[in-house]
Amino acid sequence: MESTDLGWRALLRRQWPLACALLFFLGSEVLGEPSTWWQVPGSVVVCALAVLAPRRPFDAALAAATALAASSVVLLVADAAPAVPVVSGLVISETAAAMATTAIVVRQASPVRAAVAVALLVAVSAATLWVRPDYWAEQWPGYEPPVWQHAIGGGVLLVLSVGTGLYFRARDRERATAVRAEVVAAQHAERMALARELHDVVAHYVTGIVVHAQAAQAVPAAAGEVLPIIVHSGNEALTAMRRLVGTLRGAEVEAPAPAVAGDxxxxxxxxxxxxxxxxxxxxxxxxxxxxxxxxxxxxxxxxxxxxxxxxxxxxxxxxxxxxxxxxxxxxxxxxxxxxxxxxxxxxxxxxxxxxxxxxxxxxxxxxxxxxxxxxxxxxxxxxxxxx
Missing domain, CATH: 3.30.565.10 (Histidine kinase-like ATPase, C-terminal domain)
Structure with a gap:
């Protein structure tokens, strides 16, 4: 179910609401906390990957986990605490991007690849709590949210993301089944229409055979002229009948022999x-x-x-x-x-x-x-x- 052929225009039509939301979150973080520029590059990369995820969901999830890990190392080396974390050590833009990527990979990737990608994203997100400098310790000395709060909040967001992905995955499966059924019905109707047309041609040739045979019976001297016409019409009728049978059976049909055409x-x-x-x-x-x-x-x-x-x-x-x-x-x-x-x-x-x-x-x-x-x-x- 993984989509790798989604065009850029289709991607833009599908992902623009998510892109606008992530841009809003990024802007609010930069304007609200000017001292958090160290986190901006990583947040931008993770948000961009979330927007592009429908093209290659599994690869986007792996890249997002790598970007989160790299951003955490940068913050640790620079000793710069990020903006207000939402869950674990992730800020709101990273949290939203991780949730979107999780939903997309669950929706489009195979179950095994989706499980691997989600597990990696969860592990990296949880690790940011210990790797990144503590925002609360810098801004509110003495206050430290208990780990269980992060676990509950992260669990709720994870369930929402996976549930959303599973819902859309089921919808996609139902839609694909309906489309396949409609395509088969359309193909069957087209076969029947073509079969009726071929039958009309066969009836035309058979009628010609009957008329010329009756003429030969009525005027025996004309049999020499009529018989070649009957043979030709019979061959054409057989050719059209073979194509009719092939159509009804849904089999590959060979090209017909040349025949006299109208205008x-x-x-x-x-x-x-x-x-x-x-x-x-x-x-x-x-x-x-x-x-x-x-x-x-x-x-x-x-x-x-x-x-x-x-x-x-x-x-x-x-x-x-x-x-x-x-x-x-x-x-x-x-x-x-x-x-x-x-x-x-x-x-x-x-x-x-x-x-x-x-x-x-x-x-x-x-x-x-x-x-x-x-x-x-x-x-x-x-x-x-x-x-």
Whole structure:
């Protein structure tokens, strides 16, 4: 469960409340106790590690424990007592950062690594009580809080931190389970949709076989001309049926054999014109595309344009390219819009990309989708025309 791929923007959106709170604690310590500058570098490092912890929680916990230990040694050598300690020898910023790091490592790391990290943080935090100069002895001679008060306070804070981490860990697990179930349902629905389309193609070929067979019966002299057509239609029907069976079984499907296609270019133009978006279209189809494959190409273009309309704002141009290159139908849909921060009108299940990827992979192709370097979104698909 440990997250190592959280982007910086996502990290900022997730961690900014913690960063603001830690900055406030740091500022109050510096302004309230000007003589505690020796503790500031260590506190800054521990707070920074707490903010960055979701990227590498276990490493952040180990680094935070090391920073606390190093800061304690610096204070001991300089004989400088820190600001008012909250628990053990930790000041409020260090305490808050240690609690946040503990919650994050419990939430994201494996149980063994989380236990090791928490144990190390607790041990180092407890050791600061004896390593660091005593604040109370300097400010209030004769007063020394009993150890049991530190133990109770530290225990309460530890329970809060671990409990928070376990709560969010359970929420993450439930959310992941729900997402997996929804993805499987979306994939199943896409398989069924593709199966229906393939069935329509099979029915078309079978109908052609029946019609030509009846013609051969009615006019025996025409059998020589009709039989090759029947053989061709039968082969195409078998190819589409194999793909239908593979779809229903969820198996890898090999690319179909070449087949006679309809006017795919006109169909793509119709989809583009019906989208109502500023589209610049490029179509280059020097070879025939099988009808069943053409259906999938149209669905890819249509779904991509739908996603652009729903999720992109400020679109000034959408580039749509459908071309056959080296035996591959290459579909590219790219826009120059920006991500909308509000939900699209009518809502969105969020599984359009999943459905497109599933469709392309079932046809033996490759699919990519993601943000463009210069802004906007791009969808790329490559489908084999024939095997």
């Amino acid at each position: 795919l270019a006109d169909d793509v133009r119709g989809v583009v014109e019906g989208s109502g978006q500023p589209v610049r279209l490029h179509v280059d189809l020097p070879v025939a595309v099988p009808p069943s494959l053409g259906r999938s190409v149209l669905r890819l273009v249509q779904e991509s344009l739908t996603n652009t309309r729903k999720h992109a704002g400020g679109v000034s141009r959408v580039d749509v390219s459908v071309a056959v290159v080296d035996g591959q139908v290459r579909v590219v849909v790219a826009d120059d819009g920006r991500e909308r921060r509000t939900a699209p009108v009518g809502g969105s299940g969020g599984y359009g990309l999943v459905g497109m990827r599933e469709r392309v992979e079932l046809l033996g192709g490759e699919f990519e989708a993601g943000p463009r370097a210069g802004g906007g979104w791009e969808v790329r698909a490559s489908l084999p025309v024939g095997g």
